Amino acid sequence: MKIERRNIDDLKTERPDITPCLPAYFRLVPILFYAVILGGVLLSTFFLLVLRNAASSQEQWINETAQRKQALADVQAERNSVERQTRRATDVVAWIEGARNIQPLVAAVIRSMEPASSIAELGLARDPAVPSQIKLTLKLNTQGSHQLDATLEKIAALSFRTYNPNQTQARGETDYEATLIYQSAHAPLNPLHGHE
Numbered sequence: 001m002k003i004e005r006r007n008i009d010d011l012k013t014e015r016p017d018i019t020p021c022l023p024a025y026f027r028l029v030p031i032l033f034y035a036v037i038l039g040g041v042l043l044s045t046f047f048l049l050v051l052r053n054a055a056s057s058q059e060q061w062i063n064e065t066a067q068r069k070q071a072l073a074d075v076q077a078e079r080n081s082v083e084r085q086t087r088r089a090t091d092v093v094a095w096i097e098g099a100r101n102i103q104p105l106v107a108a109v110i111r112s113m114e115p116a117s118s119i120a121e122l123g124l125a126r127d128p129a130v131p132s133q134i135k136l137t138l139k140l141n142t143q144g145s146h147q148l149d150a151t152l153e154k155i156a157a158l159s160f161r162t163y164n165p166n167q168t169q170a171r172g173e174t175d176y177e178a179t180l181i182y183q184s185a186h187a188p189l190n191p192l193h194g195h196e
Contacts, residue, residue, distance in 0.1 A: 091128075091131075094131045094132065095126075095128070095131045097131070097132065099126070099131070101158065101160070101182055102124060102134070104158055105124070105134070105155065105158060105160065105180070106122070106124070108154040108155060108157070108158055109122060109138070109151055109154065109155065111154065112147075112150050112151040112153075112154040113147070113151075114142075114146075114147055114150065116142065116143070117140055117141065117142035117147040118140070118141045118142075119138070119139070119140060119141075120139040120140065120141050120173065121137065121138070121139035122137070122138055122139075123135075123136070123137035123138075124136060124137075125137075132181065132182055133163075133179050133180065133181050134160075134179070134180040134181075134182075135177075135179055135180075136155075136162075136176070136177065136178050136179070136180050137176075137177050138151070138174075138175075138176045138177075139173060139174070139175050139176075140173065140174040140176070141172060141173055142172070142173075142174055143172055145167075145169070145174065147174070148167070148174050148176055155180065159182060159183050160180040160181065160182055160183075161180070161181050161183055162178040162179070162180060162181075163178065163179040163180075163181055164178060164179050165177070165178035166178065
């Protein structure tokens with residue numbers, strides 16, 4: 001008997017199924033896998049862009065902070081300069097205000113002299129720290145205290161009050177020292193400053 005020649009494509013023997021087929025929803029697993037990979041790549045790209053923007057923003061804010069600090073330092077230096085000028089101007093005004101009454105004070109002391117009395121020494125000194133106070137040193141050639149009282153009345157008429165007076169008399173001379181404080185008409189009289 002002769003066997004016909006034919007091509008055999010299927011060499012395996014028929015076998016029964018060993019396991020059942022996978023459920024249909026398992027087909028989503030590869031789709032989810034590729035979706036997660038794609039999402040990770042997109043998120044990584046997004047975070048990389050955000051990181052670059054954050055670095056750029058940080059550098060910009062550092063520059064902005066440095067500029068603001070420099071501007072603040074400039075304003076503080078200018079303010080200190082203005083405050084120094086203000087203090088100096090205030091000191092000058094106080095010095096001029098204290099010096100304004102010296103000439104009338106000297107004239108009043110000279111005009112208060114009686115014919116039998118004379119001024120041996122007259123000193124007016126001001127402390128730069130307190131220009132409104134004048135240190136008076138007066139030495140009179142006179143007998144008694146009448147001349148000193150007349151001089152002090154003239155000084156009081158110019159709104160000066162004496163503070164911490166010191167008076168000595170010896171051999172026809174009267175030495176008087178006191179601190180004169182000018183009080184304007186609006187200033188209340190301080191009980192520590194009394195007329196001697």
